[in-house]
Amino acid sequence: MGDQAEGLTNNSSETNIESSGNQDELIMAQQRQIEKEISETIPLVGELEAITTLSSEYSTDEVYLSKIKDLVSKYSHIRRTRPDGNCFFRAFSYATLERLLGDKEEFIKFYKLAENSKSILVELGFQQFTVEDFYDTYMEVLKRLADIDNVEAAKKELHTIFNEQGYSDYMVVYLRLLTSAQLQKEQDFYSCFIEGNRTVADFCHQEVEPMYKDSDHIHIMAACSALNTGVRVSYMDRGTGTTVTQHDLPEGCIPTVHLLYRPTHYDILYV
Amino acid sequence: MSAMSPSERRLQKELMSLIKDPPPGVTVDAEQAEQNLLQWTIFMEGASGTLYEGERFQLQFKFSNKYPFDSPEVTFVGSNIPVHPHIYSNGHICLSILTDDWSPALSVQSVCLSIVSMLSSCKEKQRPHDNAFYVKTCSKNPKKTKWWYHDDSV
Incomplete structure (x- = not known):
């Protein structure tokens, strides 16, 4: 112990004195409100849904829509998790x-x-x-x-x-x-x-x-190796291409778990 | 005895372990903690060979019913607040494991050890440079401060 980062300042010193102090509390209250809304609307682990339901999230986004088409050819269902x-x-x-x-x-x-x-x-x-x-x-x-x-x-x-x-x-x-x-x-x-x-x-x-x-x-690599299993992650973002990028972790494994990654979030996929 | 909540069960275990096997220089007010598991007072002695040798400090730990998922609220209290670059004169401590880097696998004991080591490695007794400003404007609860952690060797 004792190797944690310790601090010298807090960010209220960066703001001016009139708006100071409770700024932090406001930001944190807002964060808590967002977290509360997420926890009230998205279950920790959702029900099985047809993979095609993803399309409704991106009805006008051609890049995503073509990638979803690719995903549909590989997977049948998705199970969402709380972000x-x-x-x-x-x-x-x-x-x-x-x-x-x-x-x-x-x-x-x-x-x-x-x-x-x-x-x-x-x-x-x-x-x-x-x-x-x-x-x-x-x-x-x-x-x-x-x-x-x-x-x-x-x-x-x-x-x-x-x-x-x-x-x-x-x-x-x-x-x-x-x-x-x-x-x-x-x-x-x-x-x-x-x-x-x-x-x-x-x-x-x-x-x-x-x-x-x-x-x-x-x-992911360490978790796989701890549980002695392998994962295939399908990466879907706005980057170029019309297909999702797939990675098996650890490399060369026979994946037993399939996950969908969209920037900063993982859901479960079913073949 | 009535059923304990998971956080009370965990705190009870921690209290027993801290009474039985405390880190050097650390004692918990067992009687007070047993009366109210959600608020403890812990006494800490400055380690010998450090700038705080011979000094005695008092820490207050407050726990929510989400402990150990929520970090404890930890402040120095009483008449002697250690003069240290990461400790404000109102007792607030700037230590990352108390907010951002808290993990449910940590404990009261590991927090005490971190604070002891933070004090022991201090080379010059001084208050944080923004002490006057912070103490005037901060919330009573140090967990409501958005700390900027500097990777300092102090």
Whole structure:
């Protein structure tokens, strides 16, 4: 500890004295209002929707429309997630478990991997009782899902769990911790992807472990390797071309989870 | 005992661990915390060999019912506020893990350790350069300040 960035000033010193002080509070109140609106209108994890529903979001945007056409040729459905900065971790966690529910053998393997993960985190220097808090909930969810024999019923339970903020956020935190652990375990490899002069540990403390921080390639690679799985991400933006760009992470993997990335946001895709 | 909320359960665990195994120079007012889990007073001694050796400080921790997803509100209180480039004379502390870089995997203990290390690495006792202005205009709650964190070695 002690390697966090500490500050010298706050930004109110940049503003003049008449409008000062409560400026910060106004900005933050506005941020909270936006967050409140998002949380009231967009579920943490949505229902399955036909992929064609995307078109209605871009009715006049030719670039997007042609890319959606391409996406429709590859995928049938989309499941949206709430854009709260945790979307990659929530989507990835949900999609991974959803797939495993249909494959008992793989589920058992995953369960064992999760069971052994706590000691890895503690060995890396995470405090035992904070890790335990999240580990216990994570394992409780896996047990609850394992106890349901009917696959459809289990998927329904998964959906319910991921839409209960209490459980859903615990799942996100635990995956963030596993991702951080993976980055730190293989820091020689990952350090080349980190810009500036931050160490891998600094990066983890600032960009991986805190909630609501957006995810990048490096988070995805580490999360995949922590859960021993692969992801295909379809990138859709206003850039040139008429097709979506696809990346498999890690490179050359057989992807088990498919995600759609639009600038700053991930949703789940279904073949 | 009535059912505890997740944040109370977590705080209870943290309190027990802090009483049993506190970082050097750190003590929690256990009696007060047990009466109200959402507000703790923590005493901190300046580490020997540092500019704060022999001094005693008092920290106030306030928790919301969203803890540990929300960071605790942490301020120095009482008559002796450490003179430090990141600590304002009203007790507010400019430390990134208290806002932007807070993670639910951190704890009261890790916050205490960070503050101890921040004090210990100080080379010259002085207030932040904008102290007078900030103290006059800031909100009572330091979490309502949008801090600019400087990657300082202080």
